Amino acid sequence: MNTIDLEKQFQDKIDREIRIEPRDWMPEKYRQTLIRQISQHAHSEIVGMLPEGNWITRAPSLRRKAILLAKVQDEGGHGLYLYSAAETLGITRDQMYEQLHSGKAKYSSIFNYPTLTWADMGAIGWLVDGAAIMNQVPLCRASYGPYARAMVRICKEESFHQRQGFELLLSLSKGNEAQRKMCQDAINRWWWPSIMMFGPTDDASPNSEQSMRWKIKRFSNDELRQKFVDMIAEQVKILGMTLPDPDLKWNEARGHYDFGAINWEEFWQVISGNGPCNKQRLDTRRKAWEDGAWVREAAAAHAAKKAARAQQHAA
Amino acid sequence: MKQYIRKYFYGDYGEGRNGAADISTGQAKQEWPLWEVFIRSRQGLDHKHVGSLHAADAQMAIENARDVYTRRMEGVSIWVVESKHIHASNPDEAESFYDPANDKVYRHPTFYDLPDAVKHM
Ligand SMILES: [Fe+2]
Ligand SMILES: [Fe+2]
Numbered sequence: 001m002n003t004i005d006l007e008k009q010f011q012d013k014i015d016r017e018i019r020i021e022p023r024d025w026m027p028e029k030y031r032q033t034l035i036r037q038i039s040q041h042a043h044s045e046i047v048g049m050l051p052e053g054n055w056i057t058r059a060p061s062l063r064r065k066a067i068l069l070a071k072v073q074d075e076g077g078h079g080l081y082l083y084s085a086a087e088t089l090g091i092t093r094d095q096m097y098e099q100l101h102s103g104k105a106k107y108s109s110i111f112n113y114p115t116l117t118w119a120d121m122g123a124i125g126w127l128v129d130g131a132a133i134m135n136q137v138p139l140c141r142a143s144y145g146p147y148a149r150a151m152v153r154i155c156k157e158e159s160f161h162q163r164q165g166f167e168l169l170l171s172l173s174k175g176n177e178a179q180r181k182m183c184q185d186a187i188n189r190w191w192w193p194s195i196m197m198f199g200p201t202d203d204a205s206p207n208s209e210q211s212m213r214w215k216i217k218r219f220s221n222d223e224l225r226q227k228f229v230d231m232i233a234e235q236v237k238i239l240g241m242t243l244p245d246p247d248l249k250w251n252e253a254r255g256h257y258d259f260g261a262i263n264w265e266e267f268w269q270v271i272s273g274n275g276p277c278n279k280q281r282l283d284t285r286r287k288a289w290e291d292g293a294w295v296r297e298a299a300a301a302h303a304a305k306k307a308a309r310a311q312q313h314a315a
Numbered sequence: 316m317k318q319y320i321r322k323y324f325y326g327d328y329g330e331g332r333n334g335a336a337d338i339s340t341g342q343a344k345q346e347w348p349l350w351e352v353f354i355r356s357r358q359g360l361d362h363k364h365v366g367s368l369h370a371a372d373a374q375m376a377i378e379n380a381r382d383v384y385t386r387r388m389e390g391v392s393i394w395v396v397e398s399k400h401i402h403a404s405n406p407d408e409a410e411s412f413y414d415p416a417n418d419k420v421y422r423h424p425t426f427y428d429l430p431d432a433v434k435h436m
Contacts, residue, residue, distance in 0.1 A: 021406065023403070023405070023406045024406050025407070070386075073386070074386070077382075077383050077386065080368060080383055081366060081383075084366055084367045084368065087349070087367075092346060093346060093369060094345070094346050149366075150366070153365075153366075157386075157387075296345065296347065296371075297345070299347070299371035299372075299375065300345070300347060300371050302371065302372075303371040303372035303375075306372060307372075
């Protein structure tokens, strides 16, 4: 069969909602798009552990500490599910790490912002995980089987992340003046980066159309962003707080909230490495990788020795 | 760096290859082997494939599987199998391979037309 027929057959499967599995034929471009998207997603989960991990030892109570620890551990697991899914496409784990550590691979720009106060733990859970969930739920139906299965597992675990964040902010919002200020300040700082998480506007994301056709993507960036804004604009009222956007206003005719212009200049700056914490995040990841080298080697040597001994016994 | 090595995992790895340990780049050679993880969620149910992970040996694979795949009581038993030991049918031959079962509707109970008077069958 020639490539054109194969591609037709492939698209036909996708159109009929038949999942693609690792050994099935797939266009090289589909494979590479998925490797890029899944590995970036995995990197985001792993780097995303850093801003929150920063606060584990400073959590204000044992309850909050246990919750934060569990959440950060979940994110590590999410990274692993996704790396495994990407590996089924023919890239190795070490290659992906190498791409992250060398700065070649991207990860979500949101994790390049600093976590300045305890309220940031709430704002991240509510807004950052909230935006992530909005992005991720449609991915549970992505056309590539291993990716979709990983996303199902992730989405199941994510829902507590958002709820614990909102609950944290809710208790701050009922606190004293300083606590309420801290709550509002965190919302002010995390709001705009959060709605940037949906990526560039539709007319500025050229790869979207192909990804939609391949059902790697089901909704456009702007659709998801609008859904998120509508949801958060209502939830913020329960906190008795505000979103830092003077243009935010319900539009009766559209049935949606209108919102102000996003500072895309900032977005591209952070993506290209000039965010407040890009260097710190990558340095931390690299250091963890290098400091762990002797552990990886020792475990491999130990396993080899044990295997050799077992063989001797058998002989 | 732009080379994508064809490597088959998830039970999708063919015969004659050596799995994760046999990747021809120097860098990947140090990788811990890949393991497939199967979990029994409750007594009485089958073990089911849930995903994969890297570990130096079986013991570590089981412990990592516990930490990664059963954080919310999802399992009461774990199997791990090094991915390279899994042999899989070839999807390119699926049509002919499963063809023998394709025209045997009489293997299904609905094939048989019985009078309504017959109860409990
Ligand atoms: Fe996550
Ligand atoms: Fe999360």
